[in-house]
Amino acid sequence: SAERVRQFGTTIFAExxxxxxxxGAVNLGQGFPDFAGPEWVKQAAAEAIAxxxxxxxxxxxxxxxxxxxxxxxxxxxxRSIDPQREVTVTSGATEALFGAVQxxxxxxxxxxxxxxxxxxxxxxxxxxxxxxxxxxxxxxTSGQSGWWFDLSELQAALSPRTRLLMLNTPHNPTGxxxxxxxxxxxxxxxxxxxxxxxxxxVYDQLVFAGAEHIPIATLxxxxxxxxxxxxxxxxxxxxxxxxxxxxxxxxxxTALRAAHQWITFAxxxxxxxxxxxxLEGALHNGYYDQFRAEYTARYHLLAEILExxxxxxxxTEGSYFLMADISATGFHDDVAFCRYLTQEVGVAAIPPxxxxxRQHDLPLLARxxxxxxxxxxxxAQQRLLAWR
Ligand code: PMP
Ligand code: GLN
Numbered sequence: 001s002a003e004r005v006r007q008f009g010t011t012i013f014a015e016x017x018x019x020x021x022x023x024g025a026v027n028l029g030q031g032f033p034d035f036a037g038p039e040w041v042k043q044a045a046a047e048a049i050a051x052x053x054x055x056x057x058x059x060x061x062x063x064x065x066x067x068x069x070x071x072x073x074x075x076x077x078x079r080s081i082d083p084q085r086e087v088t089v090t091s092g093a094t095e096a097l098f099g100a101v102q103x104x105x106x107x108x109x110x111x112x113x114x115x116x117x118x119x120x121x122x123x124x125x126x127x128x129x130x131x132x133x134x135x136x137x138x139x140x141t142s143g144q145s146g147w148w149f150d151l152s153e154l155q156a157a158l159s160p161r162t163r164l165l166m167l168n169t170p171h172n173p174t175g176x177x178x179x180x181x182x183x184x185x186x187x188x189x190x191x192x193x194x195x196x197x198x199x200x201x202v203y204d205q206l207v208f209a210g211a212e213h214i215p216i217a218t219l220x221x222x223x224x225x226x227x228x229x230x231x232x233x234x235x236x237x238x239x240x241x242x243x244x245x246x247x248x249x250x251x252x253x254t255a256l257r258a259a260h261q262w263i264t265f266a267x268x269x270x271x272x273x274x275x276x277x278x279l280e281g282a283l284h285n286g287y288y289d290q291f292r293a294e295y296t297a298r299y300h301l302l303a304e305i306l307e308x309x310x311x312x313x314x315x316t317e318g319s320y321f322l323m324a325d326i327s328a329t330g331f332h333d334d335v336a337f338c339r340y341l342t343q344e345v346g347v348a349a350i351p352p353x354x355x356x357x358r359q360h361d362l363p364l365l366a367r368x369x370x371x372x373x374x375x376x377x378x379x380a381q382q383r384l385l386a387w388r
Contacts, residue, residue: 004127011119012354016338020348026380028302029338029348031172031320033371037238038287044277048270057269059261061089061245065272068279069245075283078218085250088257089272091264092242093202093231096256098124099263100198100227100246101164103255105130109163114149116355118172118200130164132357133157137174139323139363140314147176147314151185158193165195167216170203170318173352173367177211177317187219196252197226202244203319205235205288208296211317217248227252232275234320235282235291237371243267243275295320295370298377302370305381309388311366320371323352327364338366346383 009015016029027034036042060066066083073081081087090096097120105111107129113121115134125132135154137147167186169178178186190197197216204213217226227248233239244267246256282288302322303313311324331337334351342348349366356362370377 008123012350013119016342016348016350019339019342023343023346023348025342025346025348026376026383027348028368028370028372028376028380029342029350031234031369031371032239033237034376035237035371035373037236038278038281040281041236041238041274041278045270045274048273053270053273055269057089057266057272059266060257061087061267062269062272062276065089065243065245065276065279068276069247071283072279073247078215079223081247082250086247086253088246088253088260089267090244090246090260091267092233093200093229093244094120094242095260095264095267096227096229096231096244096246097121097166097198097200098127099256099259100229100252101125101128101130102263103259104196104198104227104252105163108161110159110161112154112157112162112165112195113357114167114171115357116173116352117166117357118168119354121166121168122357125166131161133159133162134357137171137176139174139365145315146317147171147174149182154186154189158189158195160193162193162195164198165190166198166200168200169216170201170207170211170213172203172319173321173350173355174323175314175316175319175321177207177213178216180212180214183214183216183219187216187222190225191221195225197222198229199226200229202229202231202234204230205291206295206320207292207318208299208316213318224249225252227256232278234371235288236275236278241268241271241275243271298370298372298374301374301377302368302372305377305384306368308381309384311384314365320369322368322370323365324349324368325364326366332364334362334364334366341366345387347380 013030020027066087070083101124105128231244314323338351
């Protein structure tokens with residue numbers, strides 16, 4: 001195999017889901033819902049297939065979907081965007097992230113990653129020949145209400161060679177939602193060092209009481225240098241559809257499109273029409289409020305279950321993940337704990353160490369996904385109670 005892939009194992013998600021299946025474990029590991037997406041959205045896909053919208057889509061995405069994305073940005077009060085030049089549809093956020101880094105990073109350019117990071121970011125950077133520079137997100141400590149970063153650490157990671165900063169808010173796996181003052185600090189430094197931001201906001205509709213999702217692209221001076229990446233997978237519980245998109249200034253979209261045309265060229269046509277119907281419908285039918293309310297209930301149920309078996313949870317502000325403190329379990333290693341929990345207890349979780357490049361000074365945590373039906377969470381509860 002080529003050098004660029006030689007170091008790659010299989011992703012932690014594939015590994016833990018396979019182990020969960022093999023052990024018959026309740027899978028609270030890999031992040032995906034075990035319930036169906038909305039009926040009206042599935043119906044729209046069936047209709048698009050029946051209407052023979054089954055040939056290649058325009059490579060930048062079908063116009064109706066790009067217009068629905070623009071309408072969504074407008075409705076959220078974020079920005080008025082040009083669907084022709086400022087939106088590109090991709091095969092999932094995964095393709096948008098890969099394509100953006102391919103399109104913007106030259107070999108030897110430096111890229112800032114907050115660590116822990118969603119696991120795809122590091123291979124995205126190294127496959128482009130970029131050099132990752134890491135900035136730690138620290139778990140909540142006294143005096144800090146949530147995960148936090150040290151501004152001087154970010155400053156120290158930046159240099160004239162820095163090309164890109166990859167941001168993720170709401171953040172996987174910590175559940176952090178970056179506050180306005182934090183985004184302002186990042187924005188100020190990115191402008192000072194002339195750094196482009198790729199901001200992964202796939203959990204933008206999953207924020208809980210007290211937190212507010214703010215796209216960094218809406219901060220002064222940031223639109224020109226930000227590509228915001230999103231996906232229908234989380235928001236409409238359709239992770240298998242792989243409909244993603246990037247929003248940003250024409251210049252950055254032109255670069256992304258140049259890469260995208262050689263990666264997938266275009267994305268599944270009927271699913272793009274259904275995605276358009278999803279975004280259009282959600283603007284008027286109360287979907288987002290109901291979605292958030294249902295997830296808030298799941299969040300509280302899983303938190304209560306984990307706490308009741310001696311796994312204290314860290315506060316999650318957004319995303320569908322909870323981080324639980326495993327230091328009272330006697331394990332000194334999150335991988336060993338998650339293997340044990342999957343194989344012996346019958347509940348699968350993800351070891352957060354998979355989201356760190358540097359393995360020193362890691363907090364002892366396990367990541368649990370609450371995008372699950374009540375009965376799934378209750379089944380996990382039964383097994384956890386039998387263990388503790
Ligand atoms: N970014 C983050 C932070 C994610 O959690 C995920 C999904 N797990 C993705 C990107 C990938 O999104 P998609 O399925 O649309 O490719
Ligand atoms: N994003 C999902 C998670 O964090 C997994 C996606 C994948 O399997 N690649 O669990």
